[in-house]
Amino acid sequence: MKLQAHSERQSLYENILAGLLARSDFSIAELEESPKHPLITRRIVDQLLQEGLIHQLPSVETTPRFRWQSDPPQLDVNHWVSGLVSNCQIPSAPPQDRPRERLASLGPTRLKLSELLAILIRSGRPGESALQAGEKIAGQLHNRLEQLPELGLPELKQISMAVSEPAWCQIMAGIELGRRVHAAATFHQQDRPRLRNPDESMQYCLAQFNRLSWEARQEEVHLVTLDSKSHPIASHLVTVGTLRNNLVHPREVFRHAIRDAANSFILVHNHPSGDPTPSEMDLQVTARIEESGDIVGITMLDHIVVAAGKAVSIMQFRANR
Numbered sequence: 001m002k003l004q005a006h007s008e009r010q011s012l013y014e015n016i017l018a019g020l021l022a023r024s025d026f027s028i029a030e031l032e033e034s035p036k037h038p039l040i041t042r043r044i045v046d047q048l049l050q051e052g053l054i055h056q057l058p059s060v061e062t063t064p065r066f067r068w069q070s071d072p073p074q075l076d077v078n079h080w081v082s083g084l085v086s087n088c089q090i091p092s093a094p095p096q097d098r099p100r101e102r103l104a105s106l107g108p109t110r111l112k113l114s115e116l117l118a119i120l121i122r123s124g125r126p127g128e129s130a131l132q133a134g135e136k137i138a139g140q141l142h143n144r145l146e147q148l149p150e151l152g153l154p155e156l157k158q159i160s161m162a163v164s165e166p167a168w169c170q171i172m173a174g175i176e177l178g179r180r181v182h183a184a185a186t187f188h189q190q191d192r193p194r195l196r197n198p199d200e201s202m203q204y205c206l207a208q209f210n211r212l213s214w215e216a217r218q219e220e221v222h223l224v225t226l227d228s229k230s231h232p233i234a235s236h237l238v239t240v241g242t243l244r245n246n247l248v249h250p251r252e253v254f255r256h257a258i259r260d261a262a263n264s265f266i267l268v269h270n271h272p273s274g275d276p277t278p279s280e281m282d283l284q285v286t287a288r289i290e291e292s293g294d295i296v297g298i299t300m301l302d303h304i305v306v307a308a309g310k311a312v313s314i315m316q317f318r319a320n321r
Helices: 002-021 038-050 077-085 099-106 113-121 130-140 145-150 153-159 165-191 198-208 210-214 250-259 280-296 314-319
Strands: 054-056 066-068 220-226 232-240 264-270 299-307 310-313
Touching (some): 113 130, 113 165, 130 153, 145 165, 153 165, 198 210, 198 220, 198 299, 232 250, 250 264, 280 299, 280 314, 310 314
Antiparallel strands (some): 054 066, 220 232, 220 264
């Protein structure tokens, strides 16, 4: 009985799919079978959309229309329907075991290679889920992952027949995207300066806060957060007005530093008078923020005063007094 029910279900799916294949574009309502089996028809259309075999046409009509990506459509009806009817897709697994749900809850770094591959493969075939295909590929490439970009569709199909052409394209696209992201990150990492001493800090602040040095009519206090290698992470405006102890509160400084996960920071402010020589108030504020940094565990690397194209390091100024 179960085998007969399975066969009847397979035949029903094939008939509905045949109705779709007979048209270059369609809406669900146009199909003869849809009044009898609207949920099955919708499931077939959703699966075709997910696999990129059809796309939705832009339309002002309330009823969506769909078109095949290729004309005529390239689809093995019996094989495709068998996979859908057999429920050999990852969504049949418990939610906590599905790679996509695990990625959303845990992040990509916590997933195994097989799970990342399964997300890209997306759909399995009769007798082999996308996750099983990912496990086969991961097992075959053990300690040789760098060879994955060199494998064409035939080579991956030798490992798992569940790897379709769309799946291979998605894997290759994912690899190339990763390469480009890494290249961009490497470029910016090399391009960023390192602020390890007063001279480097003053040079950086004069370049980054040139407007502040020449044009600002009020004192402005800015914060430059730094990572563990003394590369700048970001700059933040802390306050505008005369520099005073009660105006530059440590919580305003460390709120930004903590949010940026900074290892250290540089405080920067200007003197509208044009003289960058630190005042007694500058020194008091520096000492207060420095003490707070020792408590919080985020080091104050320096406090730079800029004015009229010149800069003074308060740390250097204090050491030379």
